[in-house]
Amino acid sequence: MTRRSTLGARNRGIPEATVARLPVYLRALHTLAERDIVTVSSEELAAAAGVNSAKLRKDLSHLGSYGTRGVGYEVQYLVYQISRELGLTQDWSVAIVGLGNLGRALAGYGGFASRGFRMAALLDADPVIVGERINGLTVEHIDKLEQIIADCAISIAVLAVPASAAQPVCDRVVSSGVTSILNFAPVVLAVPEGVDVRKVDLSIELQILAFHEQRKAGGPAGVEQEYLEAVDGS
Amino acid sequence: MTRRSTLGARNRGIPEATVARLPVYLRALHTLAERDIVTVSSEELAAAAGVNSAKLRKDLSHLGSYGTRGVGYEVQYLVYQISRELGLTQDWSVAIVGLGNLGRALAGYGGFASRGFRMAALLDADPVIVGERINGLTVEHIDKLEQIIADCAISIAVLAVPASAAQPVCDRVVSSGVTSILNFAPVVLAVPEGVDVRKVDLSIELQILAFHEQRKAGGPAGVEQEYLEAVDGS
DNA sequence: CGTTGTGAAGAGGTTCACAGCA
């Protein structure tokens, strides 16, 4: 039941929280590289990434000792090491399923095709949308899903389908061999062991913000009512 | 420097991890309510929300004792309590800044206007886009940002602007009094103490998936090279 | 009885503070 893999000589157990921050560091490093900055200290890089320097150093220490004491980190070298660790030195083929408003926006998003990701296929069930060309790709009918996933060697599926379609579509991409899913539909997907799902949910984010907003304003509505009841001795 | 507020009689210190899950529970409860289910056990609700039952019970216990031992939770009552805690029993006015592909998709997204959120304003800098009607609202020029935020009592700003515009726009909404921001631009926003920012970043999500995908395939590229170097005695 | 609510133990993540090294 343990997930620790023990593959390779180096410790492969990078904490999940660290993995989630590596892309942020990578982006900050790319910005520095564009400005021809050669070396960066943990303090500077941490500031650019919005974390504190101790956390940054501990995160990087999980990848190895890629810094120089008294100096800092070489930007280009660190870019390479983080990229390699994240698996961005190889190409991943991505399919978008569902080309409504959101799917189109994702398909058109430039940063999407950032290093390492290749948008390989667009799929939809609506005959009106099928055949349309979006960002240089033709939208295929979802009936061809299994075949296209195999032919294009899709490894990541992005689901931008309606909530009701999400689980069935998920089941199909999983049984076609996809083991990484980015889900924009507002449902909790059930997947077999070994399949990774990440969820992006606008409405959940708003609700979390509302909670904090309310707290800043002095706690939940109904508190006064409860207070009155308590005073009343009920 | 402590953030504990000690307002009100009940313990207001709900763990952040719990807050992030309450919207998921709420959605599951709404689904149950639609099917006219009156009572639910922690086991059932947990399954619907994709968590284990101990975690669900602990989460709910932070809100109060709203269950009945031997029976479970009353669906409608729990919906109300969670909604109240999240601040969804009042209305929050939301503004979307930036109406490119993504901004339009967000403006058109139905679930966006889910209970508690009112899309109150759309803003863009592009004169071609300004004046356009999207989902019943007219896009206003960003020059009117300060005025509109005040007039519409905007409490949450959604930023769907290009990366280069994100920080300046953020500064403007913050100085207009907004203290909750949902950021879709791929930058780390700097904000004053007391302002909450949540980030949605497609490319980061893909990179995290790539990391796990690579691990399933047997670890990072370059491991063999390192291995050879080690054998070589370098 | 069956299920909640919760202390206690455990796991994971963050921060501190400084030894170790270029």
Added chain:
DNA sequence: TGCTGTGAACCTCTTCACAACG
């Protein structure tokens, strides 16, 4: 000297296991 890398302390979150209770 200045910055990295890291043990140790601390904190947060999760899970267990069971007492409490309708």
